[in-house]
Amino acid sequence: MTVPVTRATPVGFVGLGNLGQPMALNLVERGWPLRVSDTKPERVEPVVAAGATAADDHAALAESTVICFAVPDDQAIESVLEDGLSDRLGPEHLIIVHSTTLPRRARELAAEIERETGAHYLEVPVSGGSDRARRGDLSAFLGGDDTAIDAALPVLEDEASKLFRLGPVGAGSATKLANQLIAFSALAGVHEALRLTTAYQVDEDQALGAIATATGDTWVGRNLAFWDRTAQDYNAAGVPKSDRPWAKDLAEVLMTAADLGLDLPVATLLAEVLPPAVERRALSVADKAGA
Numbered sequence: 001m002t003v004p005v006t007r008a009t010p011v012g013f014v015g016l017g018n019l020g021q022p023m024a025l026n027l028v029e030r031g032w033p034l035r036v037s038d039t040k041p042e043r044v045e046p047v048v049a050a051g052a053t054a055a056d057d058h059a060a061l062a063e064s065t066v067i068c069f070a071v072p073d074d075q076a077i078e079s080v081l082e083d084g085l086s087d088r089l090g091p092e093h094l095i096i097v098h099s100t101t102l103p104r105r106a107r108e109l110a111a112e113i114e115r116e117t118g119a120h121y122l123e124v125p126v127s128g129g130s131d132r133a134r135r136g137d138l139s140a141f142l143g144g145d146d147t148a149i150d151a152a153l154p155v156l157e158d159e160a161s162k163l164f165r166l167g168p169v170g171a172g173s174a175t176k177l178a179n180q181l182i183a184f185s186a187l188a189g190v191h192e193a194l195r196l197t198t199a200y201q202v203d204e205d206q207a208l209g210a211i212a213t214a215t216g217d218t219w220v221g222r223n224l225a226f227w228d229r230t231a232q233d234y235n236a237a238g239v240p241k242s243d244r245p246w247a248k249d250l251a252e253v254l255m256t257a258a259d260l261g262l263d264l265p266v267a268t269l270l271a272e273v274l275p276p277a278v279e280r281r282a283l284s285v286a287d288k289a290g291a
Helices: 020-029 042-051 059-065 074-088 101-119 130-135 146-159 171-199 204-211 224-235 245-262 265-290
Strands: 011-014 034-037 066-069 094-097 120-123 138-140 161-167
Touching: 011 020, 011 059, 020 042, 020 130, 020 146, 034 042, 034 059, 034 101, 042 074, 042 101, 059 074, 066 074, 066 146, 066 224, 074 101, 094 146, 101 204, 101 245, 120 138, 120 146, 120 265, 138 146, 138 171, 146 161, 171 265, 224 265, 245 265
Parallel strands: 011 034, 011 066, 066 094, 094 120, 138 161
Antiparallel strands: none
16 A cells, blocks of 8 residues: 555444444544444444444445445455445555455355455455454454555554454454354353253252363353343344354355365364254343343
């Protein structure tokens, strides 16, 4: 990029869901001039009320030098590009993709965008949940050219307190999927472990508190309610179950494994058993809270 990115640089933000909306609110609060877009107007309203501008259409996003995507998948990114944005992109633009995508598709998208428009592409999938997103305290897995990363740092440092440069495009997505596989392996283990302790009348919080001091300690176990709240938020927002990370990201782990010819038996089992378990537990917790 030839123009340095500063807090005066206009930023476009596409996708205002569970992570995107708090990320956008954080950027507005830190003084970034933000132009936002989402398929659901009710998601746009609170960000506009906080000081952002609503994009009239996807082509209008090109008025921003930096354009961030926090949409469900690469198909959503392509849809926005094809709806007038791609025709207006040029070498002065920097595309930052926070979505969790297949590493192969990240490389294909980057090559396509850079070849057809000259715009720069960075993959920056993030992890940490909505509360950390609102504080600008996410972990970010960076894949892309160092020159583009350096240019984007003012934005990225306001979004994430932990930035990891991992290699070319594809590396960030692969590491995000690896993080998800580890987290969901632990989550499945915690679910089954609590079935065992509950069968012996052990209070759930007491069991988790004891395990947190022992070799079974995990972030997942110490923050089990995080997953319940996230599932409940998705229920309230009407997010399809197939688009939720414990389903979508595990499916992408398996697709990436297939691309590489890898056999991942744990991921295969998790993709089958974990999504319904997360959904059942979230409903059970909500029912108990409402009782």
